[in-house]
Amino acid sequence: MADVxxxxxxxxxxxxxxxxxxxxxxxxxxxxxxxxxxxHGRRVVYLDSASSSQRPQAVLDAxxxxxxxxxxxxxxxxxxxxxxxxxxxxxxRLSVGRFLGAPDPEHEVIFTKxxxxxLNLVAVAWGRANLRAGDVVLLTDMEHHSSxxxxxxxxxxxxxxxxxxxxxxxxRLDLVKLDQLLDGVKLVACTAxxxxxxxxxxxxxxxxxxxxVGAVVVADGAQSVPHVxxxxxSLGCDFLAFSAHKMLGPTGIxxxxxxxxxxxxxxxxxxxxxxxxxxxxxxxxxNELPWKYExxxxxxxxxxxLGAAVDYLEALxxxxxxxxxxxxxxxxxxxxxxxxxxxxxxxxxxxxxDRGGVLSLAYRDVHPHDLAQVLDEKGVCVRAGHHCAKPxxxxxxxxxxxxxxxxxxxxxxxxxxxxxxxxxxGTLFG
Amino acid sequence: xxGLEDLYREIILDHYRSPRNRGELPAPPAHRIEGFNPLxxxxxxxxxxxxxGTVADIRISGQGCSISxxxxxxxxxxxxxKPVAEVRDLIRTFKTMMSVHEARLGDEGPAGQANGSADAExxxxxxxxxxxxxxxxxxxxxxxxxxxxxxxxxxxxxGLDEVEESAAG
Numbered sequence: 001m002a003d004v005x006x007x008x009x010x011x012x013x014x015x016x017x018x019x020x021x022x023x024x025x026x027x028x029x030x031x032x033x034x035x036x037x038x039x040h041g042r043r044v045v046y047l048d049s050a051s052s053s054q055r056p057q058a059v060l061d062a063x064x065x066x067x068x069x070x071x072x073x074x075x076x077x078x079x080x081x082x083x084x085x086x087x088x089x090x091x092x093r094l095s096v097g098r099f100l101g102a103p104d105p106e107h108e109v110i111f112t113k114x115x116x117x118x119l120n121l122v123a124v125a126w127g128r129a130n131l132r133a134g135d136v137v138l139l140t141d142m143e144h145h146s147s148x149x150x151x152x153x154x155x156x157x158x159x160x161x162x163x164x165x166x167x168x169x170x171x172r173l174d175l176v177k178l179d180q181l182l183d184g185v186k187l188v189a190c191t192a193x194x195x196x197x198x199x200x201x202x203x204x205x206x207x208x209x210x211x212x213v214g215a216v217v218v219a220d221g222a223q224s225v226p227h228v229x230x231x232x233x234s235l236g237c238d239f240l241a242f243s244a245h246k247m248l249g250p251t252g253i254x255x256x257x258x259x260x261x262x263x264x265x266x267x268x269x270x271x272x273x274x275x276x277x278x279x280x281x282x283x284x285x286x287n288e289l290p291w292k293y294e295x296x297x298x299x300x301x302x303x304x305x306l307g308a309a310v311d312y313l314e315a316l317x318x319x320x321x322x323x324x325x326x327x328x329x330x331x332x333x334x335x336x337x338x339x340x341x342x343x344x345x346x347x348x349x350x351x352x353x354d355r356g357g358v359l360s361l362a363y364r365d366v367h368p369h370d371l372a373q374v375l376d377e378k379g380v381c382v383r384a385g386h387h388c389a390k391p392x393x394x395x396x397x398x399x400x401x402x403x404x405x406x407x408x409x410x411x412x413x414x415x416x417x418x419x420x421x422x423x424x425x426g427t428l429f430g
Numbered sequence: 431x432x433g434l435e436d437l438y439r440e441i442i443l444d445h446y447r448s449p450r451n452r453g454e455l456p457a458p459p460a461h462r463i464e465g466f467n468p469l470x471x472x473x474x475x476x477x478x479x480x481x482x483g484t485v486a487d488i489r490i491s492g493q494g495c496s497i498s499x500x501x502x503x504x505x506x507x508x509x510x511x512k513p514v515a516e517v518r519d520l521i522r523t524f525k526t527m528m529s530v531h532e533a534r535l536g537d538e539g540p541a542g543q544a545n546g547s548a549d550a551e552x553x554x555x556x557x558x559x560x561x562x563x564x565x566x567x568x569x570x571x572x573x574x575x576x577x578x579x580x581x582x583x584x585x586x587x588x589g590l591d592e593v594e595e596s597a598a599g
Contacts, residue, residue, distance in 0.1 A: 367495035369470055369578070370438075377434045386471050399471035399493065428438060429446075429496070 022320035025411040031056040042379030050405030062308035092307030101231035107289040115222040116146040118241035118256035123150035133159035140165040145388040147220040192224035197348040198358035207236030229318040249309035253302035270295040325357035357406030368402040378421035436568030446496040451506035465585035502582035
C-alpha cells in the first residue's frame with residue numbers, strides 16, 4: 001500500500017496506518033534495489049535491519065565510483081588519485097563526526113572493522129592501561145555480547161570485579177541501586193538501545209552518575225546511532241561504538257568515537273603500517289590521532305560508502321527517521337495486540353517514548369525458528385535466536401525469540417504482512 | 431522451490447504436538463546425554479537404557495523447535511526395543527539422508543516425495559528402513575534446519591559409544 005496518510009484506515013481494519021513522518025517510506029523502497037527482489041514468488045518484507053540494514057543505490061554508486069575512478073592506498077601516495085583517495089577517506093571521517101556532533105572529528109573519529117572491534121579496542125587499549133586486579137566494571141543485563149565479552153576476557157586476564165545493572169519487569173534498566181552499584185566503579189559499558197528489547201535507557205543520566213564517581217563510560221551505539229539523533233555531548237559518553245552496515249552503509253567498517261584526551265593517553269590497539277610515526281630496533285613511536293588506531297590499509301571504499309550513507313540519512317533527517325519508526329512501532333503494537341491479543345507477547349517496553357523499532361516476539365508456544373521459517377515462506381524476513389544476548393535471554397526466561405525490526409524503508413504494509421504471516425503460523429501450528 | 435509442506439509434514443507436526451517417550455529415566459542405570467545447538471539455544475536430553483545389547487528404553491527431554499523435537503520423538507519410537515547394532519545402522523541411514531549435498535538442493539524433485547527417485551546420485555538411504563522417519567527427508571531442502579533434525583541422533587550415537595566404552599572399560 002502506498003498511502004500512509006494519517007486518516008487512511010489500516011488494511012487490518014481497525015488501526016490507522018501511521019502518519020507521514022516527513023518522508024514517504026513506501027516511496028523510499030525504490031531507492032533500495034534489494035527490496036525489489038522477490039523471494040518464494042513474493043516481494044521481500046525486510047524486517048531484520050537491527051541485524052543488518054539494506055543499502056540504497058546512492059551508497060552502492062559511491063563505492064563503485066570510488067573503485068572505478070579513484071582507488072589508491074591512503075596516506076602513502078603522492079600521485080593525483082592517491083591524494084583523491086586520501087581526501088575521500090578523510091571526508092567520510094568528517095561526515096561521520098558531523099553526524100555525531102563530535103567536537104573534534106579530525107582526531108576523535110576512528111575507523112574500525114565494526115562496532116565489535118571498536119568495543120574491543122576500548123577494552124584492550126584503555127582497559128589494559130587503566131584496569132588492575134580488583135577494579136570494578138559495571139555492565140548491564142541488556143548488553144549485546146560485543147559489549148560484554150571484551151570485558152569478560154579482560155576480567156579473566158586481570159581479575160576484575162564485574163557488576164550488573166538489572167532489567168526490570170517493564171524491560172527497562174533498573175536504576176534504583178545505581179549509586180550503590182557505581183561505588184568504586186572505573187568503567188561503565190552500556191548499550192544506548194537494546195538490540196532485543198528496543199529499550200533506550202536514560203543514558204545521559206547514567207553517564208552523569210558514572211562521571212561523578214570518576215568512571216569512564218562506553219556506549220554501544222550499534223542500535224541507536226542508525227535510528228536516533230545522536231550527539232555525543234548530550235549522550236555524555238566517553239566512547240561510542242557503532243557499525244556502518246546497520247545504518248545503510250557497507251559491511252567491514254565501524255566507528256569508534258572517543259574523547260581526544262583519552263585517545264591521546266591510551267596505548268595503540270593493533271600494530272602495523274599507518275599507525276606509527278617511527279620504528280626503530282628498540283621500539284616505535286605511534287602516529288598521531290586518529291591514525292594511531294588505524295593499523296594497516298583501512299576499509300577505504302567502505303568509508304566512502306559510509307559517508308554516502310550518512311549523507312542519505314541526513315537528507316531524510318534523523319529526527320524524521322526516529323518519528324517514522326515510533327509511528328510504525330506504535331502501529332505494529334496496535335495491530336498485533338488487536339489481531340493476536342494474549343497469544344502474542346512483545347518483549348520490550350510499552351509505548352514508543354523510550355524504545356526503538358525492535359519487536360522481539362513470542363507467539364503462543366510456536367518455536368521462534370518455526371515462526372521465522374513460516375514467515376520466510378511469505379517473504380517476511382525476521383531473525384530468530386538468542387540475538388547475541390544470552391544473559392538477557394536468561395533474565396527473560398527464554399532460550400530464543402523471533403525479532404522483527406524496522407528502518408526507513410519499512411511501512412505499514414510490512415507490518416500487515418508480518419501480522420498475516422503470524423496468523424498463518426498460528427494455523428499451521430494451531 | 432521447496433515449500434513449507436516439504437518441511438512440516440503431518441507426521442512431523444503430530445510428533446511435535448504429541449511427543450513420544452517424553453520424560454526422563456534414572457541415570458544410572460540409564461545413560462544421559464545432552465545435545466546442544468549453540469546457534470539457537472535448543473537442547474535435547476536423551477536418556478538411553480541398554481540391556482543385553484538392546485535399547486531397552488529411551489526418554490527424551492529438553493526443548494526446541496518442531497523439527498528437533500519431532501525428530502527426537504520419531505527417533506525414540508524407531509529405536510526402542512531394537513538391538514544396538516540395528517540402531518547404529520539406523521543412525522547411519524538417517525544421517526546419510528540428512529547429508530544430501532547442498533548443490534542438489536536446487537533440483538526440482540517431486541515435492542515431498544520420500545523416495546528421492548529424482549536424484550541421480552547413488553542413494554544410500556533405504557526408505558523402507560526409515561519408515562515414518564522418511565517424513566524428515568524434506569528437511570534437507572532447508573539446510574539451516576538440518577542441525578535441528580540431527581541433534582538428538584548425534585546425542586544417541588554419543589550415548590551408545592559411551593555405553594560401549596564403559597562396558598569395555
